[in-house]
Amino acid sequence: MRSAQPTPTAASVGFPFTAVVGMDDLQLALVLAAVSPAIGGVLIRGEKGTAKSTAVRALTEVLPAVEVVQGCRFSCDPGRPDPGCPDAPHVDSGTTSRPARLVELPVGATEDRVLGSLHLERALSEGVTVYEPGLLAAAHRGLLYVDEVNLLHDHLVDVLLDAAAMGRATVERDGVSVTHPARFVLVGTMNPEEGELRPQLLDRFGLTVDVMASRDPAVRVEVMRARLAYEADSLGFAGRYDAAQRELAERIVKAQSLLPDVILTDGALRQIAEICASFDVDGMRADLVTARTAMAHAAWSGRTVVEVEDVRAAAKLALPHRKRRNPFDPPGLDDEQLEQAINDSTPPEDEPDPEPNGPDNGPDGGGEESPAESSADEASADEGAQAQPGQAPSGQVEGAGEPFKARLLSVQAAGRGVSGRRSRALTEVGRVVGDRARVGREPGRPHLLGTIRTAAPHQHARGRSGPGLAVRPTDVRLAVREGREGNLVLFCVDASGSMGTKKRMTEVKTAIVSLLMDAYQRRDTVGLVTFAGSAATVALPPTGSVETAVRRLESLPTGGRTPLAEGLLQAAEVLRIAAIRDPRRRPLLVLVTDGRATAGADAFEKARRAAGWLADKGIAAVVVDCEPRRGVRLGLAGELATDLRAEYLDLGEVAAGNLVRTVTERAA
Template identity: 60%
Template sequence: MSDARYPFTAVVGMADLRLGLLLNAVSPAVGGVLVRGEKGTAKSTMVRALAGLLPSIGTVADCRFACDPAAPDPQCPDGAHGGAGSLERPAHLVELPVGVSEDRIVGSLDLEQALAEGVKAYEPGLLARAHRGVLYIDEVNLLQDHLVDLLLDAAAMGRSYVEREGVSVRHAARFLLVGTMNPEEGELRPQLLDRFGLTVEIAATRDPQERAEVVRRRLAYDADPAGFAARFAEDERALAMRITAARELLPKVELTDTALRQITAVCAAFEVDGLRADIVMARTAVALAAWAGRTEVLEEDVRKAAQLALPHRRRRNPFDAPGLDEEQLDRTLEEHAGAEEDGPDDTEPDTDPDGGGPQDEGPDGGPDGPGGGPQDEGPDGGPDGSAASDPAPDPAGAPEQAPPPPRPAPGAGREAAPVAGADPYRTRLFKVPGTGRGARGRRSAAETDGGHTVRARRPQGRLARLHLTATLQAAAPHQAARGRSGRALVLAKDDLREQVRRGRESNLVLFVVDASGSMAARQRMGAVKGAVMSLLMDAYQRRDKIGMITFRGTGAELALPPTSSVEVGAARLEQLPTGGRTPLAAGLLRAHEVLRVERMRDPDRRPLLVVVTDGRATGGRDALAQAERAAGLLAGQGVASVVLDCESGHVRLGLARTLAARLGGPAVTLDELRAEGVAALVRDHRSVSTQRKAA
């Protein structure tokens, strides 16, 4: 069967994604593109197809770092390449798997050569292979944060720095960076979002005719890949020639003072942090002009550059979807479209002809001027915030839309309408006691692939991270007995030692929220939702998975299965209705079942149970006893728990604290949840841990 790729020009629709990829092909300095969208929308297909459109590259023969024969890298680890031959090959498409290690990305010491020949040798990683090609990260939001940081640093600097295990190497690493993600599976941190040059929101078309054409083309490709590719071969050649022509035109494009003034005014009006957005917008506008075959940047280029470069940089709350206020953008562009000979200080049409700098007149396009700031207007450009000029319907924000509210629990009875939560705040840090082995995060102590090395040990299973110094120390006393001669080291399997690194892990934070009538007072439920929202934000920042169980009436419901998408959890919480009885035991038993299933799916991810209740239990004379037995079941499984005590009023029964004692964890009131007084909470955790060990 042919290995012909699906043609780039055969993809139906996706105008913004197509443009974002092509602009980066024209000018990799734009900084890459992040593609956000629901599953099954041809994200990966388009990225893989793009590599076939890039011009072939000339490389120095036998150079592992793809040096250009016309201008070889003077710091290339393979040498100066004096008199070396050259060859021409297609640009590489390097795909980064989700489970990739740091060693595989940046390269590492060639241990086989080091131990056998006694010399230091560097084995290149994927960054070296991607140089002058495409680096594609599928599901970038599932990649560990420190690896994303490393990749984005290399993409920004155009060079990879390796300082590890006695190896010090620097090599060129300039590539077209493309990341794809499904927001339903979790978000990237805002700091990482900002490092991507452009972002594009996509969703499957809702037009039946377009969907039919997508299916028709895919079936034709599956039946005859080579024949299908041949149908679009002429279009592919034309597009590849246009990319080459735009690259050649790029250095000749002029960024006028007027266009630059519009770019900086737009970034100031939308209150983006730092100056990276201004630089990216400028590079994108220049690339747009070159793509259009022009040598001057126009206002339409600035507008489109803003639609691609700003939506993901305007986020101020982790639960807000990216977006751009199109009306505000139009106003700001119009206000700063004056003639460029007026000078950068003359931003108003009636400026004093004798001058007067910005301190005299004051800019009018900033967040407090007529252009308005994002907090004055609010994003009304739709969840995708882009492609206003695209006539095709674009429901690109579908993954970010709030999900439907949970179905009422059986027997819920009369329920109160959902109430808005109070403003979130910084909470105390809740940790799982002990040391885990879960995925890297920012919550509980764990042995991780990153972090700092704390000791060495004999390998437990397959050797993952060699501790070179400890291995040499273990082998050194036996060299004479093993008949060592020359520089080669004689090793035995028992000499090998691996690193033990200490860092932090992410956890599964499972919320069990009381939505019964006893919690239904509007002022009280608003405070409770604000507290849970604050804990959700904390889970987002610490890279946790979250789940949510609600109980009321006669049963409990899994309102949100464990997921990395904290945004969905926030939406479910906002829509949470209240009313009915308080089946506390049902909520705890449902939590036990959910944690049992998750333990089988991901045994290394430790759970933290957060029970939000006033401790009341109704539904029969033994309802409270049933709840205590359910709590004992969870405690017997070693589940770390915290009870958020929501009881209020002058007379308090202390039921939530009794429940916390049964669960083996602390009880924290709403007032005590705030970040002040962390030391007291740590003492509570230590006390509980000591009591468990004594028992």
Template identity: 60%
Template sequence: MPQQYPLCAVVGSDDMTLALLLTTISPEVGGVLVRGEKGTAKSTTVRALATVLPPIEVVAGDRFASAPGDTSPDGTWGSDAETETRPVRLVELPVGATEDRVLGSLHLSKVLADGVAEYEPGLLARAHRGILYVDEVNLLHDHLVDLLLDAAAMGRSTVERDGVSVAHAARFVLVGTMNPEEGELRPQLLDRFGLTVEIAAPRDPQLRAEVVRRRLAFDADPAAFVESYADAERALTDRIAAARKLLPEVELTDAVLTKVAEVCAAFEVDGMRADIVTTRTAIAHAAWHGRTHVTRADIRQAALLALPHRRRRNPFDAPGLDEDLLDQVLGDEEPDPEPPMPPEPQGDGDGDAEDPGFDTGPEDSAQPTDQSEDGGRHENPRSEPSDSMTSDEPTDVESPGDSRPSGAGQTSVIGAADPYKVKRLEVHGTGAGESGKRSRALTSNGRRIGADPTGNGGLHLIETIRAAAPHQIARGRTDGRIRFENADLRTARREGREANLVLFCVDASGSMAAKKRMEQVKTAILSLLLDAYQRRDKVGLVTFRADSAEVALPPTHSVDIAAKRLADLPAGGRTPLAEGLLTAAEVLRVERVRDPRRRPLLIVITDGRATHGPDAVNRSRQAASWVAEQGTSAVVVDCEQGPMRMGLAGTLAIAMQASHLPLAEVNAQALTGLARAA
């Protein structure tokens, strides 16, 4: 069996390690969701957790990991069954698992060999009293998410299928890891995770060097490396056992409950689960530090782990808590006078003991910084621009034939206003992509619009009978029963909505850099991103300015990342319109190969001017014609303003065979208001 990387050797994941330990000390907390960029040791840390957990006692030979004294789910053993001690299981749930593999199904070898319908337990049964780990949990199929929701809510799994009726306990610590760039988690499943942690790679060069040093040492000699951390791992196991033993003795006072309620109310969380989880986490944190009373530090740490994903926020608001508000609500006084110190717990559970290999206590750890995914702090997307850009129009106005470097060397970052409801933009025709809420498509659900001789839809009974009716005499019908053949089968053709790839191609040149104009453009894009989030689209962002175009964000399911990139989008310089269109066309070509069922919608946001390079206007027209030849549905959002307009964006839309949409008409609410006024 290959060696597992030691938990105590993991560097820079203190919050994640603490959350995992607390939920194993008190499984009622409800599991942990770890969100972070790729390559941050999420899976390594989770897999290392199982090696430090104290062993459990189970009924010998039981397939359901039942505890002594439990009732046998299938009646194969009695209350006096023998027991044995074994390590805690870490069961991994693959994203592509089938429902039978998760719930369990008939034992095929028993059925075929003996003719006996015997139940074979699935992953939920195997994970009982252990850890159920889902990597890339945000990519889990909806039907598997529903199974997890049922098991997490009830603590039991009931199987009624294939002539088998079995109900067994399924209480496990649910741990999920995900990369937010691949899309967000369903709200129902997100709420089932007790704690959530945001993790990023360390930016300190010394810490990064230590990570590499330890990994290379482990790869060179895994056995020796694991042995060097054996003492720390054993001490950690003893401390977990001591914390579990101390957990029932932790006193929960009315003052603590009131303080937790005040914190949850201050952050406007939905429902009461936040209060319950925060309280349980604070108790577990107190036990972890060897205390029988809950302190202000325990409540603070519990709130930082239990509330970020439950507070009420808009789709593009940054995750996390306002720690200044949290400290203000908690105050400076302890919720209760400190009682006399209890006797020292057995083992290494003393709160003053040195943590084995990592720092997990809030008293000793630095406060987390609010950093972006690339390690730097993002500016407020709604902040005002610098003093150098205060006029409503740029100082240098570009024209198609102007050779002057309009806006060259001048860049600015301008924020967006509040998003609004936008006009729905659709891909032309009828597709067959993943279920969503944007364009028309043939789907497995939706309204029935016809029937097909073959297909994946459900049986269309009326059309099947109609197809068989003309052939009844030829088939010798004599007993009043309709005679069917395979050729008569008709399936329902249903029309619903699909999700699309929405690629934004944004002009960020000097002609767009005026304060009011760029603010309106960013607000429109932010509103379109919100619309894409609600319609389950995949989004991408291409920008062009100065002398080139770049893919600011490759196509992703995470509109949050797109909003962050939009907030930092600079403006200024010439307008390489042709380069922007060609770059967008290349992105769409690659995505068409990668996911041919997902139809794209290209949204070009520009005033239509082209000023970079020789013969810029003709090259932009050629690029537009090339995009049109690819058959891509496109929309040109016209950002030109003022009384004197050249109509270049409209000309571009004609060349691209795209829809032309003035910027003011993106706002569906404004259009509704104008219609009502008229």
């Protein structure tokens, strides 16, 4: 049996794991991931100041020591050394024990730092090619911790996805060709207010926990008392938890030893499958992770057979982030729904389950709009509806339909953008796509191969012989890196009475909500300008709070005249102010209208002049024509698109999903 890790010394003492207060679910998830690394790690979501990082860093103090091959830089297991290890073969290398390792991956790390690269000093001084391991090698058979994981750059997310899928890291760059084992427990913390994770990375986390500060004053007092006592005397505070720490460490070791003997019965398997199906999760990873977690929980509880209690605990941790259909769904599992799913998965044998007779199952309880109500709604969208001058319309409010996955909307890369996840741009961190000459003493990370390639032809003239290179400042080449940037997507929406007919506003709202869902994950800034009656309104200034944009859009009424010129000028003013505040964030204007301008004299000519002025400013734009396809078509939106030098789209061609597709293609 492996020994538990000893208590830390005074020089390295940290906050004890067992002293964390009010975070039972978080502690359980971390412990289960330690008992069974095959679960796939833990994602911890919560507001700032909730001890997320404290709990993660404290976990290593109760993990068992790791047996490794002596001298191996990749922590190979002496019992099963990796034949493909760069330090192999491990012949008579001996065995040593080291503490469990927590490796932190900074969100601003370079790809070289994560994967490893050519040893720069030895390459230049000795002329030899030596691989220097990165963070993935250090994390092998340990924990890899990413704080603010939702802010991790896309090129690093791709690296993590590859390593998590293959269990190995592969480096093919700078004259280095290396592959090494990289199996680790991935632990990430994040604040959901700062954006969501890419779905691919989110699914790689086996378990997820949503944490928040307790609202119970007694618990908050206990938290403050513990923290103040730790800051006053960390060594003495940790000493009071020595016994609890040793007990927890020994229990983890016992659970790890018991895990191979845990039996997952056919009944438990079927129960897990039915629970996952009832929550409508995608794929089979949810079933597998729930099964592994249930087995780990049984071992943690000292049992060799998985029981309902283990399945319940596993589902609460493994399913919340997999049941969400869009970023605006509430996190977590509904306890009543989970209990119902558990009960339904084990029905009595003597009689069938009674059919539920709730308000949502009867002929009138499904929330469906009746034909009569639908006809009444369509009739109420009278194009002649008028709002009082200068006032927002008070007409009907039509909600959006079911949102869908939006395709990537991007703007052509030009210059340096704001760090994000949407458009290609030159950034300080990102994938290396080339090299360039350094200007003066310009700071930056040197491009190794480019520097060597520039210096190599001059070695004889510089009197250099033997290994190594004579490198001068003029030889240094800097890496050109390509990453992703965030953008400002400004929606300028016609909310006049004509937009309320035949459910056109519902189609438009559905498409915009879908684009907003995508913007939520890509850390874009969004804005919303509406125009109706006799004025335009900034319904939402540029903001990163996409949830607010969705709420404003959902409550947007239709009615009144169409002040089109005012809408365009208001959009121009919003973009002007946004450019002053954030000049590197490039905008895309999405104008949704039927082209009819009915507010004031010469309304349409004023709108065309405003459109031409915007075009002269170089604003990329899309015009979506919402004019009815039946009857006489005036084609005003087409003329407006010409003046705006924008792509012209007909709503009949771009409704719902097609709107996202066409806007994406136009924005390139």
